Amino acid sequence: MTVLPGSRSERRESKGAPAPGARSRRLGLWYVLEHHIRDLRSYGFVTVAQAVGTPFLSWLAFGVGVGALVQAGTGGAGVGGVPYLAFVLPALMCGLTLQVWAEDAMFGTLLGVMWRRTFIAMRAAPLTVPQIAGGFVASIALRAGITAILYALVAWLAGAFSSPWAWASVLAALLGAAAFGLPLGAYAARIERDTGQFALVNRFIVIPLTLFSGTMFPLEVLPIWLQPIGWISPLWHASELARATAYGPTGPGWLYLVHVVVLLAAIVVGWVLVVRGLRRRLEK
Amino acid sequence: MPNGVAPVIRAAGLRKVYGSTVAVDDVSFEVAPGEAFGLLGPNGAGKSTTMRMLGAVSARSGGSLEILGRDPDRQGPEIRAQLGVVPQLDNLDTELSARENLIVYGRYFGLPHAVVAARADELLGFAQLEDKAKAAIDDLSGGMKRRLTIARALINEPRILLLDEPTTGLDPQARHILWDRLFRLKEQGTTLVLTTHYMDEAEQLCDRLIVVDHGRIMAEGTPAGLIREHSTREVLEVRFGSERNAEAAVALADLGERVEPLPDRVLVYAENGEHVLAEVLRRGWDPVTSLVRRSSLEDVFLRLTGRSLIE
Numbered sequence: 001m002t003v004l005p006g007s008r009s010e011r012r013e014s015k016g017a018p019a020p021g022a023r024s025r026r027l028g029l030w031y032v033l034e035h036h037i038r039d040l041r042s043y044g045f046v047t048v049a050q051a052v053g054t055p056f057l058s059w060l061a062f063g064v065g066v067g068a069l070v071q072a073g074t075g076g077a078g079v080g081g082v083p084y085l086a087f088v089l090p091a092l093m094c095g096l097t098l099q100v101w102a103e104d105a106m107f108g109t110l111l112g113v114m115w116r117r118t119f120i121a122m123r124a125a126p127l128t129v130p131q132i133a134g135g136f137v138a139s140i141a142l143r144a145g146i147t148a149i150l151y152a153l154v155a156w157l158a159g160a161f162s163s164p165w166a167w168a169s170v171l172a173a174l175l176g177a178a179a180f181g182l183p184l185g186a187y188a189a190r191i192e193r194d195t196g197q198f199a200l201v202n203r204f205i206v207i208p209l210t211l212f213s214g215t216m217f218p219l220e221v222l223p224i225w226l227q228p229i230g231w232i233s234p235l236w237h238a239s240e241l242a243r244a245t246a247y248g249p250t251g252p253g254w255l256y257l258v259h260v261v262v263l264l265a266a267i268v269v270g271w272v273l274v275v276r277g278l279r280r281r282l283e284k
Numbered sequence: 285m286p287n288g289v290a291p292v293i294r295a296a297g298l299r300k301v302y303g304s305t306v307a308v309d310d311v312s313f314e315v316a317p318g319e320a321f322g323l324l325g326p327n328g329a330g331k332s333t334t335m336r337m338l339g340a341v342s343a344r345s346g347g348s349l350e351i352l353g354r355d356p357d358r359q360g361p362e363i364r365a366q367l368g369v370v371p372q373l374d375n376l377d378t379e380l381s382a383r384e385n386l387i388v389y390g391r392y393f394g395l396p397h398a399v400v401a402a403r404a405d406e407l408l409g410f411a412q413l414e415d416k417a418k419a420a421i422d423d424l425s426g427g428m429k430r431r432l433t434i435a436r437a438l439i440n441e442p443r444i445l446l447l448d449e450p451t452t453g454l455d456p457q458a459r460h461i462l463w464d465r466l467f468r469l470k471e472q473g474t475t476l477v478l479t480t481h482y483m484d485e486a487e488q489l490c491d492r493l494i495v496v497d498h499g500r501i502m503a504e505g506t507p508a509g510l511i512r513e514h515s516t517r518e519v520l521e522v523r524f525g526s527e528r529n530a531e532a533a534v535a536l537a538d539l540g541e542r543v544e545p546l547p548d549r550v551l552v553y554a555e556n557g558e559h560v561l562a563e564v565l566r567r568g569w570d571p572v573t574s575l576v577r578r579s580s581l582e583d584v585f586l587r588l589t590g591r592s593l594i595e
Contacts, residue, residue: 019362020362020363020365020366021361021362021364021365021366021393021394022394023393023394024361024365024392024393024394025361027394028392031388031391031392031394032392034388034391035377035388035391035392038379038380038384038388039377039379039380042379116375116376116377116378117371117373117374117375118375118377120371120375121371121375121376121377121389121436122392123341124339124341124364124367124369124371125364125365125389125392125393125440126360126361126362126364126365126392126393126394127361127364127392128360128361282341283341283342283343284302284336284342
């Protein structure tokens with residue numbers, strides 16, 4: 001380490017004091033998260049209202065409305081051996097969690113690098129790009145996690161979550177949301193000019209994912225040529241895991257392992273891309 | 285550079301290349317502790333790119349650079365922990381109040397909550413924003429936002445303050461308030477490095493500066509020294525109308541040390557502008573307007589590059 005002779009750095013370091021920025025090197029990610037938590041307070045009411053209100057509406061729609069129709073149509077057997085409400089709520093929880101993550105990843109990234117440029121301010125401090133990315137992702141996970149937990153509580157009250165492992169469905173929802181949201185955040189980090197790309201992402205990726213990921217009905221109901229959309233969809237993998245934890249597995253154990261591996265692989269790749277995208281943006 | 289004082293910034297042959305574009309080309313300079321050092325040049329001269337390298341956020345493509353005795357490409361966080369940065373575009377968090385902006389920023393440097401809270405209050409006073417502590421960022425004027433950004437840059441008591449175009453876009457009153465704050469920092473011994481394309485700002489604030497254009501250093505020295513070296517004591521500005529300026533410049537070419545025809549006026553460089561103006565009138569050239577002023581860094585830049593600073 002080069003330190004100027006007689007400089008304040010040398011005097012400080014020769015006394016055994018930590019190098020400048022040593023604390024930020026250890027705790028930088030937490031400082032970034034702390035900042036985002038302050039920002040989250042502005043969205044606190046929206047987060048809670050969305051997380052509690054959405055499952056209530058779904059409860060009414062799929063428990064009393066469509067649910068009654070499906071129950072009658074299946075002679076009371078429901079779907080996958082459980083009532084339609086129990087079948088659909090874990091997947092809808094995954095869908096909402098994924099939407100929250102996608103929204104924060106897209107808009108949060110552009111706020112950070114383009115609109116408010118807060119990530120650029122962070123980069124001028126002794127923080128590294130992985131710390132900036134890590135604190136940001138942790139804050140999204142926090143908001144998405146609160147959404148999933150509140151949703152799961154309402155679903156439990158509705159009687160849709162019956163297994164003692166139902167709490168783990170929150171983890172499944174978060175895995176699916178991260179597997180989709182991280183690559184989306186990496187894409188957002190590369191956008192130089194906002195020309196409405198997010199509206200297209202929402203219309204042509206998020207909504208089709210919800211429709212073709214076995215959310216409202218089992219994936220096997222679709223013709224075989226449409227099923228690959230589900231296979232590559234993080235929402236399908238997450239929904240299958242959430243259902244297994246909410247009311248018990250209905251398929252072979254290895255298949256659930258595949259779901260976990262696919263989601264973890266997408267998360268690892270997404271994280272690498274997010275750091276690379278932000279590095280490119282913040283270090284040019 | 286005063287003898288025996290180690291520089292806080294040492295750049296030698298500094299170079300930055302983006303694809304086929306050379307943004308900074310063979311730039312060398314040193315900055316002494318406590319000095320106010322400026323980079324003067326037009327937009328696109330490579331000033332902000334140089335500042336990003338000094339701020340240890342952008343890796344250099346060539347040359348050597350040492351900030352506070354460290355290599356920014358290898359020891360970025362250690363260097364940034366001792367810098368204050370005022371960017372060209374405000375990047376305050378509009379979701380937070382003025383005071384909260386200072387607090388979250390102070391935390392990035394690992395400062396305890398009690399310390400950042402005390403410093404935030406002190407800096408709001410320094411920035412004359414005590415009564416705006418709880419104000420939303422969007423409710424602050426442009427000048428207030430700049431002062432808050434400077435206050436934020438001081439939260440870690442930096443050894444070097446980097447200011448990229450600190451007063452661009454501000455009205456004259458806001459600029460003077462900001463200059464006053466920067467003068468105070470200078471008096472306290474803070475090393476200032478600033479970029480500007482305003483010659484009056486460079487003259488007011490900088491002990492020493494480099495004039496940059498197309499990524500290269502055109503001249504280096506004190507503001508007064510540069511003016512002495514590259515221009516005359518006074519300048520006569522005369523306007524004859526856009527149709528006649530070029531013709532007048534030819535006719536008056538022998539009057540000063542140098543005559544510079546611009547589209548809207550003719551500049552005559554001379555030691556005594558009033559004498560030259562009298563001679564212009566005697567020759568029967570009746571200008572629409574005339575002005576005698578002392579030479580400025582704008583004239584130095586015009587002399588060195590043939591172009592105006594603000595285009």
